[in-house]
Amino acid sequence: MSDIIRVMIAKVGLDGHDRGVKIVARTLRDAGMDVIYTGLHRTPEEVVDAAVQEDVDVLGISILSGAHMTLFPKMLKLLEARDAEDILLIGGGVMPDEEAAALKAMGVKEILLQDTPPETIVTTIRRLVAERGPK
Amino acid sequence: MDPRVPSLELVEPVCAGERRAIARMLSRAEAAGPEAREALDLLYRRTGRAHVVGITGVPGSGKSTLVSKLVAALLESGRKAGIIAVDPSSPYSGGSILGDRIRMGEISSHPSVFVRSMATHGALGGLARGTLEAVDILDAAGYDMVIIETVGVGQDEVDVVRATHTTVVVSAPGLGDDIQAIKAGILEIADVHAVSKGDKPESDRTVSELKSMLGLGLPATGLRRAVPVIKTCSPRGEGVAELLAAIDAHRQYLVTSGEYEGRRQSIRERRMLKAAEQVLHDEFERHRQGRMADLLAELSGASISPHTAARRLLAHIGMEVTR
């Protein structure tokens, strides 16, 4: 109903810094979105709980540790367990095309590889929210 | 959850404390659409139990960190806490980065805690549109204390004061000087002062300055009770129990002094007026669309003043000014 898109971006796992995530946050803010940032070193449970409380349209997770094939399916299950499958899960990171395709088949809405230009992130989010329809 | 679930169907699950329903209802309140009106009215009737506490202070003064510790103490006393963290939106894009959760990691997943971030989206006064409805929702959902965290740098941004039962002003040592605090009217608005970052050596000076300013100001501002000044250090958890005790004591004071009902009534009155203003504003925005072309043409020739044009615009859309 509100036309301002709410996005949560998070990193799960123990890998390092959040420079990339902060750049994405600023890009999305400058595109007029509300961006909730949870900080580093969150568990998948903490991130999904936060996304549920915030009722975000989109949950964007950056995983650079290589654990994406276990973490994304886990997050999908957690969302489902909380009656929150309508939250659109998208992923960022580095992975081969086959793995990205496999994750999308499981229900991750989009995988944006590490060198995705910022405008593409914006247009992808807008498209996914438009496809879902109003809330 | 079905994205289009009717708001009315959310009322009972909200009152039963179901988190997904609470979260969706909060979104509906924030969007302020007509569809949610009736549900919000029903929820309003289920409110009145929560202690509503505002936490304000300049950016970076340590509010979120302190809220997180305060809530941990509240949980120990067996109570539930709802937190609404308000941050300003960018005036350029209308978007916002809401980062208060970064400091609330420890508590935000606790089943007795609900944290919601809200952006001001151009609303003035430090609260977002829908913030007070959000308080209602968390109150109806059974949260014993509802905390609103909002940036406040001066009198212009202290709507939170007029919307809460207890206002805590957080001052960090070395962030704003004392004269600034007097000018900004920060002294008068606090029911409880917290001096954060008590591990910093300058914090003792901030405490004593605040105390002496409060001592001087007491007769002038007509304060009826001594306002406590509490030094806190979030990383060490120092002063947190004292702060919670002072917040609880303030509510007790309101109740025993008979001020509680008066404060609640003035919150209601203010909300009514704010809501009326909002309706006027929305109506104006809706009706003015497409009605300005003639007036803009006249304005560009400078044949009428902007003020006269404004009155004609209002008359045009049926909001005639009679004096």
Ligand SMILES: Nc1nc2c(ncn2[C@@H]2O[C@H](COP(=O)(O)OP(=O)(O)OP(=O)(O)O)[C@@H](O)[C@H]2O)c(=O)[nH]1
């Ligand atoms: N030394 C010290 N630093 C603190 C303390 N409390 C908070 N900080 C630091 O102060 C900075 C700001 O803390 P926040 O809790 O985010 O402050 P805030 O008032 O919520 O900030 P905004 O919401 O951005 O206005 C962070 O770097 C904290 O780690 C404290 O007791 N001692």
Ligand SMILES: [Mg+2]
């Ligand atoms: Mg904060």
